[in-house]
Amino acid sequence: MEEVAENFAPNIPNSEEVCYVCGAKIFRTAEFMGIKRTFKVMCKCMQKQQEEEKIRQENQERMRKIEKLKKLSLLGERYKNATFENSKTGTNSSFDRAFGRCRKYCELYEETIKNGYGIYLFGDKGVGKTHLTACMANELLSKCVPVLFTNLFEISKAVKSTFNRESNQTEQNLIERFANIEVLFFDDLGTEIFTNNSNDTWLQGLLFDLINKRYNCKKATIFSSNHSLNELINERGIAEKTVDRISEMASGAVIKIEGASLRNTPKTQIF
Ligand SMILES: Nc1ncnc2c1ncn2[C@@H]1O[C@H](COP(=O)(O)OP(=O)(O)OP(=O)(O)O)[C@@H](O)[C@H]1O
Ligand SMILES: [Mg+2]
Ligand SMILES: [Zn+2]
Structure with a gap:
């Protein structure tokens, strides 16, 4: 032939x-x-090169996603550079204990996130809750873990914006996206009091839906609040079934920070 x-x-x-x-x-x-x-045909080195290129592209895609999440996150000027390294410790033992646990959570992030472990951090205003959770978010972002730092107000604003006819997203679509984020930071839960009016009923439903979805999929969620879990129900009007799930998501890590507000500590006078 x-x-x-x-x-x-x-x-x-x-x-x-x-x-x-x-x-x-x-x-x-x-x-x-x-x-x-x-x-x-591909020799071993060509195969290796192709695999490396695939990993490079995947990492690039991950970084793009993380940059997007950074832009979406509420970590403003005050908190965007907060890290475990530059935090002040040693003045409030209650804060220090919480600090140690949150840091450990990040050290063991592969395991803690995979298992969907959550944290519920609560205490009076100014004790350092947002600062501490921001340290966690920044630490995880530096490890390329997709996290979103937000609060219920922002989530509801975003979901409401899908009601607009021009929106190219549906309500469920967006809720799904919040539900699927690897680690969701829920700052200041319980700031709003839930009543029985129809707007609050909608918000109550949204909160339950989101928490329930993350609960079902065992997604890691980190909460901060001025209120204990019981207070969320009894004083803030959050549905018991929602708080029940939050309680299980953060089981073993419902942490109270006590002490005085750090907001009143005098800053170095430069003028
Ligand atoms: N360990 C720390 N090191 C340095 N600055 C800190 C530390 N903890 C808190 N701060 C600063 O103290 C102030 C109050 O902290 P933060 O905003 O975290 O309080 P909070 O507990 O979230 O209060 P609120 O309940 O009102 O939201 C902020 O300016 C924050 O940057
Ligand atoms: Mg705060
Ligand atoms: Zn070769």
């Missing part, structure tokens, strides 16, 4: 060509139904 490989692959300059790294032949000739064909 006549060799037809050249006709089949006229652009192949030299089918004897070898990889200049490992020396393996990069063209192979095979006979199929009496016709010989030459085709390019």
Whole structure:
């Protein structure tokens, strides 16, 4: 039978060509139904290169996602550079204990996140809850974990914006996105008091839906609040079934920070 490989692959300059790294032949000739064909094959180093390229692209995609989450997150100027390293410790033992646990959570992030462990941090205003959870969010972002730092007000604003006819997202679509974020930081839960008016009923439903979805999928959620879990029900009007799920999501890590507000500590006078 006549060799037809050249006709089949006229652009192949030299089918004897070898990889200049490992020396393996990069063209192979095979006979199929009496016709010989030459085709390019991948040597080990080409395969490795292709795998590396795939990983590079995946990382790039991850970084893009993280940059987007950073932009979406509510970590404003005050908290966006907060880290465990630059935090002040040593003045409030209650804060220090919480600090130690939150830091440990991040150290063990592969396990804690995979298992959907959550934290419920509560205490009076100014004790450092947002600061501490911001340290966690920044630490996890530095490890390329997709996190979103937000609060119920922002979530509801975003979901309401889908009611607009021009919105290219549906309500469920967006809730799904919040529900699927690897780690969701819920700052200041319980700031709003839920009554029985229809707007609050909607918000109550939204909160339940979101919490329930994350609960079902065992997604890690970190809460901060001025209120204990019981107060969320009894004083803030949050549905018991929602708080019940939050309680289980953060089981073992319902942490109270006591002490004085850090907001009143005098700053260095420069004027
Ligand atoms: N460990 C810390 N090191 C340095 N600054 C801190 C630390 N903890 C808190 N702060 C600063 O103290 C102030 C109050 O902290 P933060 O905003 O975290 O309080 P909070 O508990 O979230 O209060 P609220 O309940 O009112 O939201 C902020 O300016 C914050 O940057
Ligand atoms: Mg706060
Ligand atoms: Zn090779």
